[in-house]
Amino acid sequence: MKNSSEKKLKILTIIGARPQFIKAAAVSRLLRDEADEIILHTGQHYDENLSKVFFDELDIPTPQYNLGVGSGTHGVQTGEMLAKIEAVLIDTQPDWVIVYGDTNSTLAGALAAAKLHIKVAHIEAGLRSYNRLMPEEINRVLTDHISDFLFCPSNVAVENLANEGITEKVVIVGDVMANSLSYAAEKAEKQSGILEILGLEPGQYYLATVHRAENTDDPLRLENILDALTSLDKKVVFPIHPRTKQAVENYRFQGYLSAPNIELIDPLGYLDMVRLEASARKILTDSGGIQKEAYWLHVPCVTLRDETEWVETVQSGWNVLAGGNKETILEKVLHFKVPENHPEFYGDGKAARKIIDCLVQYPAC
Ligand code: UD1
Ligand code: UDP
Numbered sequence: 001m002k003n004s005s006e007k008k009l010k011i012l013t014i015i016g017a018r019p020q021f022i023k024a025a026a027v028s029r030l031l032r033d034e035a036d037e038i039i040l041h042t043g044q045h046y047d048e049n050l051s052k053v054f055f056d057e058l059d060i061p062t063p064q065y066n067l068g069v070g071s072g073t074h075g076v077q078t079g080e081m082l083a084k085i086e087a088v089l090i091d092t093q094p095d096w097v098i099v100y101g102d103t104n105s106t107l108a109g110a111l112a113a114a115k116l117h118i119k120v121a122h123i124e125a126g127l128r129s130y131n132r133l134m135p136e137e138i139n140r141v142l143t144d145h146i147s148d149f150l151f152c153p154s155n156v157a158v159e160n161l162a163n164e165g166i167t168e169k170v171v172i173v174g175d176v177m178a179n180s181l182s183y184a185a186e187k188a189e190k191q192s193g194i195l196e197i198l199g200l201e202p203g204q205y206y207l208a209t210v211h212r213a214e215n216t217d218d219p220l221r222l223e224n225i226l227d228a229l230t231s232l233d234k235k236v237v238f239p240i241h242p243r244t245k246q247a248v249e250n251y252r253f254q255g256y257l258s259a260p261n262i263e264l265i266d267p268l269g270y271l272d273m274v275r276l277e278a279s280a281r282k283i284l285t286d287s288g289g290i291q292k293e294a295y296w297l298h299v300p301c302v303t304l305r306d307e308t309e310w311v312e313t314v315q316s317g318w319n320v321l322a323g324g325n326k327e328t329i330l331e332k333v334l335h336f337k338v339p340e341n342h343p344e345f346y347g348d349g350k351a352a353r354k355i356i357d358c359l360v361q362y363p364a365c
Contacts, residue, residue: 009035009360012094012113014085016042016069016105018050019177019289022270023100023123025058026179026352032061034356038092039063042081042105043070047242053269057187058180074104074135081108089116096121096359099143100176101288102136106143114146121359123176125150126157126166127288127309135213136288149362151355153346156311171365173354174347177289181296182349184274192275198237198263202279205234205263206333211241212286214324215304219251221324225304228329229284230259236284237263237276282333284322291319292346300338302329312345 011031015024024039031037041063045051055062067084069077085108089097097113098121099106110120125144129137144150144166152158153175161170195202208229215221226248229236238257240248248254257264268276274293277283283294286304291313294301301319313319317339322332358365 009096010038010092010094011035011096011098011359012038012040012089012092013098014040014042014105014109015063015100016044016081017101017103018045018054018267019287020100020103020105021051021054021060022058022180022289023176024098025054025060026176026183027098027123027355028060029183030352030356034360037061038065038094040065040085040088040109041067042085042108043068044077044081044103044105046070047267049267049269050242057270058183078104078108081105082112085109085112086116089113089118094118096149098123099147100124102127102140102143104135104139107139110143110146119148119362120146121149121151121355122147123151123355124153126152126154126159126161126170128157128160129307129309131307133214149358151351151358153351154312171354171358172347173358174349174351175292176351176355177292178296178346178349179352180270181274181293184270185278185297188271188274188278192271194268194272194275195279198265200235200237200276200279203281205280206232206236206282206284207276207280208236208238208284209241209287209290210244210285210304212305213243214306215286216241216244216247218324219247219253222247222251223253223256224324224326225329226253226256228326228333230256230262231326231330232261232333234281235261235263237265237280239265239268239273239276241267282336284329284333295319295345298342300336302332302336304329316341316343316345318342 069080099109101124113120150170152172278297282300284302291310295313302322306323322329
């Protein structure tokens, strides 16, 4: 902590999409005591159940800036963010900008700051899928290469950065999502009534989420995935992302969603989601955050992708890649068994604390 006579750091936190609210909650809770934190919401996610609910449940202060950028093509969305973030940066002159993960909000925030010579801290740095067709991969690579502090969740992330020649100010801190999960897990157990509302017995349902462009924008893959969900032996709870809902309507796949075993629901708040995850028999997902949450909650995960950035979860045997083929998905969900061993990955649960200490001590850290 800084001496009280010293000026506090001014930090601008840039967030815009669901997983970023969850990640930032953990850091912001500690940061606001030790720095002047300004929160900027790009407006990338704007539906109440993709945005406001997380601010309420995770006690995140109302952003001082909401840019209201909304949806659009990558160029339009990122470009509008860039121009608007730049204006806020010129106005506020922060010591640091913090960006999270790999969305268009991440890249726009990092790029706007770097061009103004404002220092950028990237939280969840160094992740790679090595698939440049993913918009997230482009966002991660570019953000890492223009960041001044790179906070990595794992050794693999540090190695990925070293392979690209990035070795300065790379710090392994663990994963801030673990902080958010432990904050929410107990609350979820006490406050969420989602199992009762949906009439679910622990261990007797699957939980599924799908939102990645590689699945939603490819009708063949999306149909295979939906078909697999309808062919499973238990109820499938499916909180549908608006992107996926739109794709289902566009391709006229609604029939799959009215199958008797599909419990189609709107996106959930974090507490309900964590409670559903914790009691699921298995989780089927293409989400990055949910793969890790499944791991931390000791729930087997079937990942609906061809590769993952969270390679440790697969190497440990708790996560399996099933891609987007119906038969492979069914085979994995029905027959995949996890080992008894469950090594801890992604730090000691103190990632948020370590990040703040590094920023406060910079350049000594
Ligand atoms: C974005 C991120 C992705 C992240 C995901 C988390 C990028 C390139 N992608 O994907 O990495 O995993 O968020 O959920 O940044 N929509 C709504 N309401 C909203 C927001 C979006 O209806 O509040 C619909 C719109 O039709 C929009 C579509 O969802 O076009 C996609 O939204 P967008 O933010 O572009 O990307 P996501 O798929 O959410
Ligand atoms: N999540 C949620 N409600 C939902 C779906 C997801 O609270 O209906 C949470 C989930 O628990 C995780 C995060 O959102 O913490 C993951 O976000 P998402 O899957 O949208 O993005 P990704 O992690 O793939 O970038």
